[in-house]
Amino acid sequence: MSVAPIDFLLSRRSVKFVQEPAPSSEELARILQSAMSAPDHGRLQPWRFKLIRGAAVGRLADTVFTLMEEAGSPIPPHKAEITRRWLSKVPLMLAVACKLDHANTKIPEEERMLATGAAVTNILNAVHMLGYAAYWSTGLGTYVDQVTDALGFDSLDYRFMGYIAIGTPIESGQAPERPDYHQFVSEWTGA
Template sequence: MTPMDMLLSRASTDRLKDPAPSPSQLTQILSTAMRAPDHGRLQPWRYVVIEGDDRPALAERIVASMARVEPEAPAAKIEKRRSRFSTMPMIIALGMHLRPEHKIPLWEQEMCVAAGAMNILNALHATGFGGVWVSGALVDDAILAADLGFAAPARLAGFLFVGTPDGPLHTPKRADPELFTARWHGHPVTFGADKD
């Protein structure tokens, strides 16, 4: 498989089983995040790895967070979150070590973390593993963030579920890039994707 084939065949999956990456594999995978664009060299990436017997404890913190940020969440959604966070082979909490006072705008710092996460997802796929990035209202819970080591002004950007894909990846058909691309010739552009 060529590098381009690898990138074009990547898809997110939460159908994951053991094994998760070994410590040495994980170090190499996380190293790809450090190759993300990093204006100002602020290195805002922070990762907390949760495995084994620590997963149910995290799941209970997730459920407590849901009670704070989604008090009307149906019982089925709560139980689904509890189950997923208790059983995924590996969970990586994505932290953003933000510097609000810095000349580099916060949005650029946040995008650096997002680019790093995408590099991790690509590296997982390239090494035979799989993953999915999950977020939602939980990322705005300062208590959960602090429990994970991301006290303000740091923030939580979500979680990566990591493991070995349980079966072939379902790779959904992607849109034609031409719909999202325009050539600028001195006037505002329009995009095919925006047409009714």
């Protein structure tokens, strides 16, 4: 019995704890291509991604912890250890940034960030559809300019938006109980 696409979408969940295998090169290409289908006012394509794999994931933690300490926001040792244990299993991270393009004043920065968020949503859904799991994290120095710069996104021209951890779920699980949409919807009649 096949699952209808909408039911598959409704079963998506965030999974922080992932391990090898990561998507193959061909699967990763499809995942990243899915981002290109995101809604994008003005066709600015503001999303930017950096692939971080293998040993580079561990180096990412070292770099971020050092830069956060230099910026006056050190991570407590116990939290750093927890983060290192998590990352030691993660086979693939995508760093996500939004290109701001200060010269283009027609389309607001917020719309670029929304487009980048939509691209990330497409990535999360594509990862799920291919049988892997993902987690969008805004930890690891996401709001520290030095981290943005170290990842190759000039903090003057990019808004860093976090990381997507991608791999195979360590533990199987069900999508959490979702709230009924009626709680979030009302009708406007213009009256």
